[in-house]
Amino acid sequence: MVDRPNKPMALATTPGLPPQPQVNFSHGNSRVTAVLPTGDNVTILLYGATVISWKNRFGTEKLWVSDAAKLDGSKAVRGGIPLVFPVFGTSPDHAATSKLPQHGFARNSRWEFLGKSSSESAGPSDSSVKLDFGLSSATLDxxxxxxxxxxxxxxYSVTLTPESLSTSIVVTxxxxxxxxxxxxxxxxLRVDDISKIQVTGLEDSxxxxxxxxxxxxxxxxxxTITGETDRVYTPAKGPSHAVVVSEEGEEVFTVVRDNLKDVVVWNPWTEKAAGMGDFEPKDGFKQMICIEAGAVNGWTTLDAGDAFEGAQTISD
Incomplete structure (x- = not known):
């Protein structure tokens, strides 16, 4: 082979293509992180397919996770976005789910990472990345x-854009x-001061x-939150009508649902937080509010061969 002194250098990137979202594994392949060219990023724990971080391009964390949360796969995560399936709470009187633990098994099972897809255009603000995770009866303990x-x-799919985070589930x-x-x-959701929070979009519900x-x-x-709050709303205006979290009159989060008819609003307040071993700091309830999209008021029946899909999109 002739050694050419002026041979072209290898190209690090393909010319003409915009920057691509990056997906990385860490912590012994137990976590997946996606980073957009803008700097927005999301991290998902394969245990429970739990979203444990969502940061904007400035590095501001949008989700609240307890300082004492177990992120090693030993128990469900206190914070982030745990996935509740196939039972909300416990249901001892419902034969099919009576033996299941609190909130079912999805948040306590290791999911498989199925891959990523992304869309890019000339403008980085149009970039997005979707991460897919799978769990089935064949892979359950x-x-x-x-x-x-x-x-x-x-x-279960987690889609990150510079403006929003979407999570969707397909049950077959x-x-x-x-x-x-x-x-x-x-x-x-992480907030600055729960005493200054108002949630709208649930009026007359x-x-x-x-x-x-x-x-x-x-x-x-x-x-408004002034004490322990645990409510299951069925919003009067339907899933597509936004539920808005405002702080001192400024909108900080907007939640729009697709085919998820219910919204749970939860904050443990002082005594409940004090009684939970994995809730730290104990006054952390002042910096969080749970706005939970779901179908939990009653049961969804899925016939053989059918599929159900539900989703939420959170904009900040």
Missing amino acids: DSVKGQWPFTFSLI NDGDKPIEFQVLMHTY PYVDKVDAAKTKSQSGAV
Whole structure:
């Protein structure tokens, strides 16, 4: 081979293409992080397919995660966006899910990373990246299969843009008998001061007040947090109508749902936070509010061979 002294250098990037979103694994391949050319980034723990960080281009964290959260796969994460499936809370009177632990098994199972897709154009503000994760009856632990013996598959997608974070789930009944389930995206949003927060978009909506003997009530005006709050709303204006979190009159988060009819609003306040071993700091409830999109007021029935899809988009 002739050594040419003036041979061209290898090109580090393909000319003419805009910067691409980057996807990296860390912590022994237990976490996936996607970074947009703008600097916006998201990190997902494969245990539970739990989103544990969402930062904008300035490095500002949008999600609240407890300082004592277990991120080693030993238990469900306190904070971020845990995925609740196939039961919300516990349901001892519902035969199919009566044996399952609190909030089901999705947040306690290791998911498979199925890959990424991205879209780019000449402008970096149009770039996005979608990460797909999978869980099925075939990959569940045997102990869980015994608790919920249905044949199913889940695909959970996390899509990051410079303006928003979307999470969506597709539930497919791969068996020959109907499945009844509940699903919820248990989103912990980070705020500066819970006493200055107002939640709008839930006006005139019925809700179940789990702090007051599960009484059914109706929301009058904006929601404010002044004590322990645990409410399941079915918004009167439907999933496409935004639920808005404002702080001192300025919108900080907007949540729009697709085919998820319910919204849970949760804050543990002083006593509840003090009683949770993985909730730190104990006054951390002042910097978080859970706005949780789901289908949990009743049960969704999925016939054999059918699929259900639900999603939320959070804009900041």
